[in-house]
Amino acid sequence: MKHRMPVIIGIAGGTGSGKSTFTNRLKDEFKDQVTVIYHDNYYRAHDELPFEERKLLNYDHPDAFETELLLRHLELLKAGKTIECPTYDYSRHNRAKETMRIEPGRVILLEGILVLFDSRIRDLLDIKVFVDADADERILRRILRDTKERGRDVENIVDQYLTTVKPMHGLYVEPTRAFADIITNSGMNDVAFDLVRCKIREILKA
Numbered sequence: 001m002k003h004r005m006p007v008i009i010g011i012a013g014g015t016g017s018g019k020s021t022f023t024n025r026l027k028d029e030f031k032d033q034v035t036v037i038y039h040d041n042y043y044r045a046h047d048e049l050p051f052e053e054r055k056l057l058n059y060d061h062p063d064a065f066e067t068e069l070l071l072r073h074l075e076l077l078k079a080g081k082t083i084e085c086p087t088y089d090y091s092r093h094n095r096a097k098e099t100m101r102i103e104p105g106r107v108i109l110l111e112g113i114l115v116l117f118d119s120r121i122r123d124l125l126d127i128k129v130f131v132d133a134d135a136d137e138r139i140l141r142r143i144l145r146d147t148k149e150r151g152r153d154v155e156n157i158v159d160q161y162l163t164t165v166k167p168m169h170g171l172y173v174e175p176t177r178a179f180a181d182i183i184t185n186s187g188m189n190d191v192a193f194d195l196v197r198c199k200i201r202e203i204l205k206a
């Protein structure tokens with residue numbers, strides 16, 4: 001049977017905006033019919049640096065990501081090939097040893113703060129979503145999440161937010177809203193969810 005190119009849906013937005021919430025709702029709905037790729041898994045490996053230096057790096061600048069690898073992987077998936085996706089360990093600020101095999105599916109969700117930043121990635125996206133939320137809500141959510149799930153303490157989260165997360169958001173994340181086809185005010189917004197859900201159903205039926 002002829003291979004059909006996967007449709008790639010980019011889900012962008014600031015930290016804590018609700019990207020994963022939105023993505024997970026779609027994954028729950030479509031299960032194995034959609035594949036999720038987390039941009040965070042493409043953070044560069046920094047085995048050459050000790051932990052104390054890795055924790056001070058700027059993780060909100062586009063250069064923090066290995067974009068060439070992500071591009072290559074998206075091209076391979078588009079060509080119907082399987083990829084070995086890297087995985088990331090936030091508690092060590094480094095790429096993990098394990099990789100994840102990803103088979104080419106009909107629909108790929110690509111989620112991350114900067115998935116709409118690079119024009120080469122953007123060109124591979126068929127639908128672009130930007131999840132929006134007020135900065136105060138985002139940082140509060142991040143504090144709760146990162147202390148529970150990413151092995152961080154509040155002092156470190158606040159310091160990182162003020163030195164890199166907030167300024168990079170204004171410079172690199174926020175401007176990509178202009179590229180979005182759909183802007184939603186929350187990952188829990190049912191209308192936006194329904195729009196994307198209908199679109200995916202249509203693609204899977206075709």
Ligand SMILES: Nc1ncnc2c1ncn2[C@@H]1O[C@H](COP(=O)(O)OP(=O)(O)O)[C@@H](O)[C@H]1O
Nearest residue numbers: 014015016017018019020021141145186187188
């Ligand atoms: N609309 C919302 N109302 C309340 N909590 C939310 C909402 N959206 C997300 N959250 C919570 O905030 C945290 C961060 O959301 P998440 O979807 O992981 O954001 P992102 O992937 O954009 O960083 C999670 O714990 C999530 O459950």
Ligand SMILES: Nc1ccn([C@@H]2O[C@H](COP(=O)(O)O)[C@@H](O)[C@H]2O)c(=O)n1
Nearest residue numbers: 014015016040059060090093094113165
């Ligand atoms: N070692 C790292 C790598 C990334 N981050 C932060 O993750 C944020 C992106 O993930 P979201 O789920 O919040 O969208 C980004 O803002 C980085 O600052 C980190 O803290 N440490």
